[in-house]
Amino acid sequence: MIAKQIKGRGFRGLLEYVENKEEAELIGGNMSGRNPRELAAEFRFSRQLNPNVERAVYHVSLSLAPGEYLPDDTWNEIAERYLTGMNFNNNQYVVYRHSDKDNDHIHIVASRIKLNDGKCVHDGWDYKRSEVIVRQLEQEYNLEPVPSSHEKLERTASTGQHRRVEREQAEYSKGLREAPPEQPIKVKLQKIIDGATTDHPTMSKFIERLLELGVEVRHGLTRNGKSKGISYKLSGQAFSGSHLGAAYTWTGLQKHKGVSYQDISDKQLVHNAAPAKQENSNLPIDTNINTDTTDITNSKRAHQQTSLNRELEAANQQDIKIVKHLLQSGRPLEEIKQSINATLTERTPTEIRELVMKAASELQQEHQKLIRMQKKQIESER
Secondary structure, eight states: OEEEEEEESOHHHHHHHHHHSTTOEEEEESOOOOSHHHHHHHHHHHHHHOTTOSOOEEEEEEEOOTTOOOOHHHHHHHHHHHHHHTTOSSOOEEEEEEOSSSSOEEEEEEESBOTTTOOBOOOTTHHHHHHHHHHHHHHHTTOOOOOOTTTSSSOOOOHHHHHHHHHHHHHHHTTOOSSOOOOOHHHHHHHHHHHHTTTOOBHHHHHHHHHHTTOEEEEEEOTTSOEEEEEEEETTEEEEHHHHOGGGSHHHHHHHSOOBOTTSOHHHHHHHHSOOSSTTTTSOOOTTSOTTOOHHHHHHHHHHHHHHHHHHHHHHHHHHHHHHHHHHTTOOHHHHHHHHHTSSSOOOHHHHHHHHHHHHHHHHHHHHHHHHHHHHHHHHHO
8 A cells, every 4th residue: 555645735626636536435534524615614623723834734645556445434444544643633534535547545635733732733754654554554454565665676766857868868869969868876876786786795895896886885883783774975976775775775785686794793893883993994894805905995995984984973963863852842752763763874673772762861961951050040149
């Protein structure tokens, strides 16, 4: 099942759209209106509870895999379960069903303003939360899993990039261009990585090959020797592994590309994650690397590893700030964990727990510091 979310300003136009589609049918919800005019008037009530919310309209479509079909009552159950998971537990909503494609799907139109207190539903990391809920619903209702864009092994170039290439190719064919169109940097990078992993190399050999082809590779390790992720840079453009696709992440390289990490022992991984004392002490160690490897290659590795360590430390500090804000806002622990998982830095459950504990500890220290300062101020005023 695929979920697509959109936030907007006008209920009436959206309701007209979902109802006027061929074979559209209003099948559920918690509202009494039976047409766009009546429903828009009813939605106006929640708008008045919080007129400062500009985008009060929440629109999500839920689509099944081709060939799958669900009865109306099951769709209504799924709609309610999905909205509850997205924290729409006291909001107006309606459910429309469409049969204008070869796949069964519904549209949910809801107000982001809660009826009980007039607050707007928090939308932080809502796309990540949506994917988690969809995967759960697929299991519970025995539906065929449909990978989202975040879960595909290889993410394609954007529609705009494809159109540019097609336009330039047509111009080249007509003799209006001297050279054929260049592929997007993202596509070039994916092909370079594909070519560098055809024989299932070791990680060190893989990195060495990319460096020789002009690709910078950055990866980091925790103090326990576990990976924090991997990123690439080509022609000045940087991409995280997850941005290229699941097959290009640290774990994906091993699972889908056959890159081997067995030549890097746990002890060496921990050593690599430690602060550098020598120029190349942070480099991944490959026991199969020839002794005639050039100093230039080693220097590049040392430079990129040092740069990555700094970026990862900065990413950790930024994530701690986010966790502290969520803790202060009273967010549930599970929601905080999901927020951390949505970042580009890959972490294990233990590392996530440590991050939350560190953020909580810093909050406590800041609170104690504030109390001490207040006491000093009171004493000075006496």
